[in-house]
C-alpha cells in the first residue's frame with residue numbers, strides 16, 4: 001500500500017497559481033504561535049506546558065537535531081512506500097496521533113475528540129483516544145471510518161471500572177489497548193500551578209467515566225445532577241500506581257493487542273515483553289510528567305534492542321517530517337505526535353488536524369525521495385550520522 005504523501009505540495013503550489021495560499025501554517029513555530037492566539041489561556045498553558053522548567057520537553061525536540069540523514073544518490077526513489085504492519089493491520093504510514101486527554105476542549109466547539117477521529121478517518125492516520133475525553137469512547141469510535149483506532153487506558157484504582165472501560169473499547173471496535181504507566185500521579189507543572197489550573201478537576205473531559213455504569217454506581221447522585229461530586233469521585237479513583245504484579249491482570253482482561261506506554265529502560269521492556277505485551281511505547285509523555293529526564297529519542301535505540309522484534313511505538317518531541325524519518329531509522333515501528341495536532345485542531349477543527357498530518361507525512365515522504373530511501377525498511381540506523 002503506497003500513497004503519494006508528497007503530492008500535498010503539488011496541491012499547494014497549484015492552488016498558489018489560482019491565488020490561494022494555505023489556510024494553516026506550514027511550519028511548527030507558526031502553528032504554535034497561531035494556536036496560542038486561538039486557545040483560551042488556561043487550555044494553552046495546559047497543552048503547551050510541561051514539567052519543571054521544561055528542559056526535558058525542549059530536549060525531546062532538540063535531540064533530533066543531533067542526527068542527520070545521509071543522502072544516497074542514483075536510487076531513483078520515485079515511489080516511496082511508507083506503509084507499516086502493526087498488530088496484523090497494514091497502515092498507510094507510520095504516523096499516529098498520540099493520546100491527548102484534553103483534546104476535547106482544544107476544539108472551539110468543545111468536541112475535539114470527535115473532530116480528531118474524523119481527521120483519522122480522512123487521513124488513515126490512527127488516533128489513540130485518551131481515557132480523558134469530552135465525548136464517550138463509543139461516540140469517538142463511530143467517527144473513525146475505515147481507519148483503526150486505539151484506546152488509551154488510564155488504569156483506575158477500581159479494577160471493575162478498568163475492565164468496564166476496556167470492554168467498552170472492545171465493543172466499540174477499538175483495535176488495541178494502550179496502557180499509560182507514567183501518569184498515575186501528575187508531574188510538577190509550574191505553568192498550571194501558577195494559575196491553579198487542572199481541567200479535569202473542573203469537570204472537563206470525564207465523559208468516559210460519567211457514561212460508565214461502574215463509575216456511576218460509585219456516586220450518590222447522577223453526574224448530571226452533581227458534576228462536582230462526580231469530579232471529586234474521579235480524583236479518588238483516577239491514579240493507580242501499577243506494579244509488575246498488575247500486568248498479568250491487565251493482560252488477562254483483553255484479547256486485543258496490549259501496548260504499555262512510557263517505557264524508556266531496556267529492562268522494563270524485556271520484563272513487559274516476558275509478561276505478554278504485544279508492543280511497547282517509548283515516550284516520556286512529551287516532557288509533561290518528569291523534568292530532568294533523557295530525551296525520549298535517546299532512549300529509543302535501547303528500547304528497540306530490548307523489544308527484540310515486537311513493535312515499538314514512539315513519541316515525544318516530533319515536530320516535522322524529518323523527525324519522523326529519524327525515529328524510524330532509530331528503530332521505531334510507528335511514530336506519534338501530540339501537541340502539533342492539538343494546535344491544528346485549535347486552529348481549524350478537523351481540517352486543521354488533517355493539514356498538520358498531511359504536512360508531516362508530505363515532508364517525511366519528500367525527504368525519503370530526495371535522500372534516496374524508498375521504503376521504511378531502508379531507514380536503518382546506518383542511514384543516520386550522529387552530529388555531535
Ligand code: FNR
Nearest residue numbers: 047098099100101130180285286316317337338339
Ligand atoms: C498528553 N499525553 C497523554 N498521554 C496519555 O497517555 N494519555 C493522555 O490522556 C495524555 N494527555 C495529554 C494531554 C496533553 C495536553 C498533552 C500535550 C499530552 C501525552 C501524549 O500522549 C504524548 O506522549 C506527548 O504529547 C508526545 O509529545 P509531543 O508530541 O507533545 O512532544
